[in-house]
Amino acid sequence: MNSLMIKALGFAVLLIVATIFVVMKLNIDIFADSVNALTMGGAIAIAVITSAVSVKYINQMKTDTASGQLSDDNWDGIGEYENELPSGWAYTFLAVFMWSMWYGFFGYPINAYSQIGEYNEAVLAYNAKFEETHKNADAATLKEMGESIFLVQCQQCHGATGDGLSGRAQDFTTHRSKAEVLSIINNGQNALAAFPGGMPAGMASGADAEAIAAYVAAGFKGDQPATFATCASCHGANGEGTPMVGPSINGYDIHNTLAKGKKGKIGKMPAFNTLITPVQEKALTAYVQSLAN
Amino acid sequence: MQSNAALEYDYSLAKKFTFLTILFGFLGMLVGTIIAAQMAFPELNYLLGEYGTFSRLRPIHTNTVVFGFTVSGIFATWFYLGQRVLKVSIAESKFLMVLGNIQFWLYFVGALAATVSLLLGYSTSKEYAQYEWPFDIVVVLIWVLWGVSIMGLIGIRREKALYISVWYYLACFLGVAMLYLFNNMEIPTYFVSGGLGDPLHSVSMYAGTNDALVQWWYGHNAVAFGFTVPIVGMIYYFLPKESGQAIYSYKLSLLSFWGLMFVYLWAGSHHLLWSTVPDWMQTMGSAFSVVLILPSWGSAINMLLTMKGEWNQLTDNPLIKFMVLASTFYMLSTIEGPIQAVKSVNAIAHFTDWIPGHVHDGVLGWVVFMIMAAIFHMVPRMFKREIYSKKLMEAQFWLQTTAVVLYFTSMWIAGITQGMMWRAVDEYGNLMYSFIDTVTVLHPYYAIRALSGVLYLTGFIMFAYNIIKTMTSGRELTEEPQFRTPMA
Amino acid sequence: MFHWLEKNPFFFASAISIVISFAGLIEILPNFAKAGRPLVDMTPRTVLQLAGKNVYMKDNCMACHSQMIRPFKSETDRYGKYSLSGEYAYDRPFLWGSKRTGPDLHRIGNYRTTDWHEEHMKDPAKIVPGSIMPAYTHQFTNIADIETAYAEAVTVKNVFHTPYGPGIKSGKAAWEAYKPTVLAEAKKIAADMKDERVKSAMAEGKVPEVVALIAYLNSLK
Numbered sequence A: 001m002n003s004l005m006i007k008a009l010g011f012a013v014l015l016i017v018a019t020i021f022v023v024m025k026l027n028i029d030i031f032a033d034s035v036n037a038l039t040m041g042g043a044i045a046i047a048v049i050t051s052a053v054s055v056k057y058i059n060q061m062k063t064d065t066a067s068g069q070l071s072d073d074n075w076d077g078i079g080e081y082e083n084e085l086p087s088g089w090a091y092t093f094l095a096v097f098m099w100s101m102w103y104g105f106f107g108y109p110i111n112a113y114s115q116i117g118e119y120n121e122a123v124l125a126y127n128a129k130f131e132e133t134h135k136n137a138d139a140a141t142l143k144e145m146g147e148s149i150f151l152v153q154c155q156q157c158h159g160a161t162g163d164g165l166s167g168r169a170q171d172f173t174t175h176r177s178k179a180e181v182l183s184i185i186n187n188g189q190n191a192l193a194a195f196p197g198g199m200p201a202g203m204a205s206g207a208d209a210e211a212i213a214a215y216v217a218a219g220f221k222g223d224q225p226a227t228f229a230t231c232a233s234c235h236g237a238n239g240e241g242t243p244m245v246g247p248s249i250n251g252y253d254i255h256n257t258l259a260k261g262k263k264g265k266i267g268k269m270p271a272f273n274t275l276i277t278p279v280q281e282k283a284l285t286a287y288v289q290s291l292a293n
Numbered sequence B: 001m002q003s004n005a006a007l008e009y010d011y012s013l014a015k016k017f018t019f020l021t022i023l024f025g026f027l028g029m030l031v032g033t034i035i036a037a038q039m040a041f042p043e044l045n046y047l048l049g050e051y052g053t054f055s056r057l058r059p060i061h062t063n064t065v066v067f068g069f070t071v072s073g074i075f076a077t078w079f080y081l082g083q084r085v086l087k088v089s090i091a092e093s094k095f096l097m098v099l100g101n102i103q104f105w106l107y108f109v110g111a112l113a114a115t116v117s118l119l120l121g122y123s124t125s126k127e128y129a130q131y132e133w134p135f136d137i138v139v140v141l142i143w144v145l146w147g148v149s150i151m152g153l154i155g156i157r158r159e160k161a162l163y164i165s166v167w168y169y170l171a172c173f174l175g176v177a178m179l180y181l182f183n184n185m186e187i188p189t190y191f192v193s194g195g196l197g198d199p200l201h202s203v204s205m206y207a208g209t210n211d212a213l214v215q216w217w218y219g220h221n222a223v224a225f226g227f228t229v230p231i232v233g234m235i236y237y238f239l240p241k242e243s244g245q246a247i248y249s250y251k252l253s254l255l256s257f258w259g260l261m262f263v264y265l266w267a268g269s270h271h272l273l274w275s276t277v278p279d280w281m282q283t284m285g286s287a288f289s290v291v292l293i294l295p296s297w298g299s300a301i302n303m304l305l306t307m308k309g310e311w312n313q314l315t316d317n318p319l320i321k322f323m324v325l326a327s328t329f330y331m332l333s334t335i336e337g338p339i340q341a342v343k344s345v346n347a348i349a350h351f352t353d354w355i356p357g358h359v360h361d362g363v364l365g366w367v368v369f370m371i372m373a374a375i376f377h378m379v380p381r382m383f384k385r386e387i388y389s390k391k392l393m394e395a396q397f398w399l400q401t402t403a404v405v406l407y408f409t410s411m412w413i414a415g416i417t418q419g420m421m422w423r424a425v426d427e428y429g430n431l432m433y434s435f436i437d438t439v440t441v442l443h444p445y446y447a448i449r450a451l452s453g454v455l456y457l458t459g460f461i462m463f464a465y466n467i468i469k470t471m472t473s474g475r476e477l478t479e480e481p482q483f484r485t486p487m488a
Numbered sequence C: 001m002f003h004w005l006e007k008n009p010f011f012f013a014s015a016i017s018i019v020i021s022f023a024g025l026i027e028i029l030p031n032f033a034k035a036g037r038p039l040v041d042m043t044p045r046t047v048l049q050l051a052g053k054n055v056y057m058k059d060n061c062m063a064c065h066s067q068m069i070r071p072f073k074s075e076t077d078r079y080g081k082y083s084l085s086g087e088y089a090y091d092r093p094f095l096w097g098s099k100r101t102g103p104d105l106h107r108i109g110n111y112r113t114t115d116w117h118e119e120h121m122k123d124p125a126k127i128v129p130g131s132i133m134p135a136y137t138h139q140f141t142n143i144a145d146i147e148t149a150y151a152e153a154v155t156v157k158n159v160f161h162t163p164y165g166p167g168i169k170s171g172k173a174a175w176e177a178y179k180p181t182v183l184a185e186a187k188k189i190a191a192d193m194k195d196e197r198v199k200s201a202m203a204e205g206k207v208p209e210v211v212a213l214i215a216y217l218n219s220l221k
């Protein structure tokens, strides 16, 4: 091999190695995903074939001399040889062309490939397996899983740390404040789309309301005030929520918010019913509830 | 060897379009450099109010380099080499001269007006076909004028057989005419609604998936008949002419040409892989793209073999360097494209920076290099002067080569990285990266690309300077050089 | 044979034309009717949404955003269900885009809201740190061209039989009669917004571009 060829292939290798290095540093597995593997293979083919073939011909400028039968034609001083086709090129052309004909008329129709069909089979199976595998995941796993889902789907509004981006969305890093709970008790609320009727105002008042609000704001820690029973009728004995009646108030009601959305004082939270699976919801619940504690 | 001393060619049109090539090349690449910088440093979006945002400027860049720079280059070289290989002076026909001048002024004024319209936000949104309907009409007029002019010149030719370059220019004319017309079918809303709203606004004749099919049948082949076919036509003239070598093989020219004509048109659906276009069309697009490597490489190989044994020309004539490197970049982009058209690879490559990477190793390394080489060859002959500075040309060559390499390597890494990040899943099978992670990680590559833009643009300014100096103060030549262009 | 062709420009040009034409005929035409069919129960965009689409085209958002969710798990997890041909049946032009400098927007209406868009269009980097999307502050002061959007609705109704109701008719009088419907829809969007410039323009019966744009983005589901 001459030096030009070595330089060209060296450049190709350098480019490939740099690409692989950058990708690996991002924790991406190039070989587990066949699409990644094929892409890397394609990239290698581009770099290596181009370098090798172009340098092969450029080398001929050094080593070979022009020869052949000149044709009679001549345009503005430009002549033309009647040389045969370069055989490597000609055979490759023939082979690729035959492959494309075979593929178009036989290979492809016989396989009857459908991209949507493939998606439906593969992804539905995958999702079923995912739900099955993590059905009984422990709290720590769920929390970890929840964090990464949160970062992909929720941080645009709630911020990477869940702080609500200075009041643009719910801040999950603290419990609802006592004042906020008190205001809900006094004024009622109709923000969660899952509960079209909303919560009536004045379910408690005076010192009772104060005590309940303090208890809720503390994240249900300490002794439960007896008057919480009023709330429990809708929100469950420990504020865990009752389907169709009242949302969870022991922490944030992830389930109903994700299912139908919420339009409250801060703004509007879209429903996420198309993007979040049941296990993912459990994971998000574990993660979001952990933020304030 | 025949001498053409008897014939005085008329270069007035070629000169006019050469000026435009340089002007639009500079403007288009200036805007390219600006938008490249904006992707690395978004604060640069706010220099010109709403007219300076990346999104408004991007079509200005693409249209100025495609319809401004490249098309001017095609016209300039046609009005130069068309006469020479057909052995007829365009001035022999008053009619053709008048036509050519109308074409020039309509084109110049039309291009400026169309650019302003894009800046104001008039856009039909189809890539490389953004102009609103009145400008489409101007484009069609210009094209028809050019067509008549080509046919006219061929009609009065002295050279019976058409030279290879003419095949390619003819194909460029016919292909673009057909594609542009069909893709730009649009209905002005003002007239149908009884005079309501903006008279410039229109709706596309096709909707949804159909519109996408027509658009990329056009878009892909606009590349084919704008960035490939006429540029191949150029190299088939300028490389043998500059080097004095005969074309390596007529058969190879022939097979490459007809192969390209046949295969190119089928490949458009590789822009729509994994979309809602039927599977069989996607497969055709993919398969024909792979076949396309060969007719494309055929021309490039024919050019490289034409230079067989001419190593000394390669090392001491920068003009030959430009053309040989252009051939290899042509080879690079015509194998990269087909590989990106493989469905699995496209699953990663599509939508990422790897595509602009592919685009620019084609346009910067091939199209611009070839057009600049053509101008370097033509200007000394049209103005009868020696090239102002060979040193400057050498420096420009290395500067711009570095710039292209930086451009495509940075975008190659950026694209593959981003494509793989979008797919990446964590240990549980959930998406690993939020979208914004995949944006911020690209910052260094965007910065490198912006730098490459600055370098390339600097090279282009050196080119423009060298050419203008050649026109005004290059040493005068007493007779036209047969082959190698003289340079100081 | 070929030498002969090269000496006869007319036949040469004809040969090229034939060779380059039939790919288009074979690949594009057969699918035309089928791909043009809308999904059942799909309604065309309202005039306000069309005006928003025109803002999207004017500011050329598809320079960075696609509207095509490919059938990969990684895309459907991020953006929602893969796109279907019928969903685009009323889109003239199609706005799939070819570059994703920003995320896909084909179903953005499902997971973003008016108030979020308002803040994001004003200053993307403030909402999403590290964003390289430009701020589109001029959309808060520029007035959307709802009349042209109406003209567009009339055009597609008359020419392509897009099912707009009887209210959409050509002529100035019909437009004047229809205009309040558009303003009412815009008011609903603006009610969720905070910007003072938007509020005062709306009070004068004008629709700022951002309001139309958000109506359009919300309709992408």
Ligand code: HEM
Pocket (backbone or CB within 6 Å): B127, B219, B223, B227, B228, B267, B270, B271, B289, B290, B292, B293, B296, B330, B333, B334, B335, B336, B337, B338, B340, B341, B346, B349, B350, B351, B355, B358, B359, B362, B363, B366, B367, C098
């Ligand atoms: C064998 C020849 C070629 C093939 C098969 C090919 C294939 C492709 C493919 C698959 C894409 C990407 C589509 C996507 O996923 O978005 C693409 C994009 C592109 N290519 Fe090529 N390519 C070829 C040669 C070239 C050359 C020589 C140039 C320019 C000199 C070029 C310019 C472009 C441009 C401008 C785009 C961007 C289109 C867009 O706006 O999305 N291509 N090409």
Ligand code: HEM
Pocket (backbone or CB within 6 Å): B028, B029, B030, B032, B033, B034, B035, B036, B037, B039, B058, B061, B062, B065, B066, B069, B070, B127, B353, B355, B356, B359, B360, B363, B364, B367, B368, B449, B450, B452, B453, B454, B456, B457, C063, C098, C099, C101
């Ligand atoms: C100084 C040199 C140049 C620089 C810095 C530059 C930069 C850019 C940038 C930043 C983009 C947008 C990419 C994106 O959206 O991600 C772009 C797009 C594009 N440029 Fe250039 N450019 C240059 C020269 C050229 C030339 C000379 C041509 C053609 C002759 C060209 C043709 C294109 C095309 C066709 C696109 C659209 C690609 C697509 O849609 O995929 N550029 N360029």
Ligand SMILES: [Ca+2]
Pocket (backbone or CB within 6 Å): B124, B129, B130, B131, B132, B133, B136, B184
């Ligand atoms: Ca148009």
Ligand SMILES: [Ca+2]
Pocket (backbone or CB within 6 Å): B127, C098, C099
């Ligand atoms: Ca593009």
Ligand SMILES: [Cu+2]
Pocket (backbone or CB within 6 Å): B219, B220, B221, B223, B267, B268, B270, B271
């Ligand atoms: Cu293409």
